[in-house]
Every structure is written in C-alpha cells, then in structure tokens.
Amino acid sequence: MANEKTTNKDSVGRTFLVVFILCLVCSIVVAGSAVGLKSKQQEQILLDTQRNILSVAGLSKPAMSAEEIQKVYKERIEAKLLNFKTNELSDSKSRFDLNDELRSEETSIDLSPEEDIAKIRRRANSAEIYLVKNSEGKIDQIILPVYGSGLWSVMYAFVAVDIDGVTSRGITYYSHGETPGLGGEVDNAQWKAQWPGKKLFNEQGIPAIKIVRSGATDSPYGIDGLSGATLTSNGIQHMFDFWLGDNGFGPFLKKVREGALNNG
Numbered sequence: 387m388a389n390e391k392t393t394n395k396d397s398v399g400r401t402f403l404v405v406f407i408l409c410l411v412c413s414i415v416v417a418g419s420a421v422g423l424k425s426k427q428q429e430q431i432l433l434d435t436q437r438n439i440l441s442v443a444g445l446s447k448p449a450m451s452a453e454e455i456q457k458v459y460k461e462r463i464e465a466k467l468l469n470f471k472t473n474e475l476s477d478s479k480s481r482f483d484l485n486d487e488l489r490s491e492e493t494s495i496d497l498s499p500e501e502d503i504a505k506i507r508r509r510a511n512s513a514e515i516y517l518v519k520n521s522e523g524k525i526d527q528i529i530l531p532v533y534g535s536g537l538w539s540v541m542y543a544f545v546a547v548d549i550d551g552v553t554s555r556g557i558t559y560y561s562h563g564e565t566p567g568l569g570g571e572v573d574n575a576q577w578k579a580q581w582p583g584k585k586l587f588n589e590q591g592i593p594a595i596k597i598v599r600s601g602a603t604d605s606p607y608g609i610d611g612l613s614g615a616t617l618t619s620n621g622i623q624h625m626f627d628f629w630l631g632d633n634g635f636g637p638f639l640k641k642v643r644e645g646a647l648n649n650g
Contacts, residue, residue, distance in 0.1 A: 534625030539563030569618030
C-alpha cells in the first residue's frame, strides 16, 4: 500500500511538472512571437495612418499598394509637431505616440469639466499635424487629428483644412466603435461628401461648423446629422467645438489665416 501511495504521489507530481513546463514553453513562444511581430505591427499602423492621410487629402487612388502609398506620402506630406502653448511648428519625432503623450503629466494636461466639451479628459501638449504640398511643392492644405467621445466610443478622425485656415477639404474617421448603420455612418461616403467646401469658422474667426438634423446643405457651415444617431452627432459637434477652439487648433489656424504658412 505504501508503494502505491508513493507511486500516486509521484504520478501527480510528474503531471504538475509536465503542465508547468508546457505553460512555460507556451509563454515563451507567445512572448517571442509578440516581440517578433511588434515591428511589423508598427509598420502596418504607420502604413494605415499614411493611407488615411492621403485619403482625406484627396491623394489616394483605389487599390494603392504599400509602395505607392509610401511614395506619394513622402512626396506630398510633411509631418510637423504643433506646440499648443506656443502654436509653433517643429520637426516631428520619428515616432509620435498620442497615448504615450497622454500618460505623462509632463507632456499633457488635465482638462476641467468646462473645458472638456469633447469628453477626452486630457489633452497632449503637442499634436502631430500634416502639411500637404501640391504638385508645385507648395503647401495647400493641413491635415489635423481630432477626436472626441461619441455614443459608445472615442472617435478619431483626420480633417483636411485649406491653406486659408477656414475651409474644410474633407474628413475621414479612422477609428471608432459606433453602431453600424447609425453612428457608424461617419464612414458613409455620402455623409463625408458634405464636408469639402464647408466653412469651419465665420467671418469673425469663431468656430461655426454645425451638425444639424436636416436641411443643412444650403448653409456654408452646416452638415446634416446622422439619422437616428443623435448622440453620435452631438459628439461630432462637441469634438469640433473643442478642437477648433482656444484649447485646440483655434489659435494655430488663426495664424494660418494671417499667412503663417504662406510659402510664396
């Protein structure tokens, strides 16, 4: 009997040992795969960002290859860092990560409830923006990253602004979790087609773009809201109220309207 008990204990011990070794090996394989794939994931994220920037700038074509996207981006797009405190531009970091910026109190600020109309809680001290060059090499539009809370998610978008600092050239949402068929209609080509030519500011330089229920297409400032998605539409309005205001890109775009980016 003693031998049987000893044998059973040894069997149980071996089983736990085998399970432990298998778990350890699997953990090492998973960790190694994650590290090995990280650079490729970052490359894909960068490529997707470039694709969206070219799209909102009107420079993309159907079924562009990765090589074509990178080539056009390099020729026509110049990334810059905008300092919100000084509203000055500098050369962009090799890798600007908004989430990293927002995690640090040194590179971001808390927003008060009165300031936080877009419901983003914190704002980075800098933003990576993109200057778009025309075929003659002159800057003719600016791509700005904007984001804010919708119904179910934080919605992230790029908005293209003409060199006049007033006129929208287009918009594209590249990340959101809104309801398909309702708030998810921010991806609808017909809805996005309303944005080119709309005025973001009035003649006094006050943010004026408005998301309204219907009949907005006759107004230079109006965008028809998303049918059945009032809260998402409100989120878009609040997003633009914030990012076109004093705590966002408003002061920088004022400098643009005054000719800060004119390059002859």
